[in-house]
Amino acid sequence: MNNCSAIKHNGTLMTQMNMTNTDKIL
Incomplete structure (x- = not known):
């Protein structure tokens, strides 16, 4: 969950990678 927040602040590209x-993981 922490990663999601950090990624959101980073940008869209990072968000896609995180997803x-x-x-x-899921």
């Missing part, structure tokens, strides 16, 4: 990682 992919989360998908793998």
Whole structure:
């Protein structure tokens, strides 16, 4: 969850990458 917040502040590209990682984790 912390990563999601940090990514949101970073930008869209990072958000997309994070989403992919989360998908793998889930």
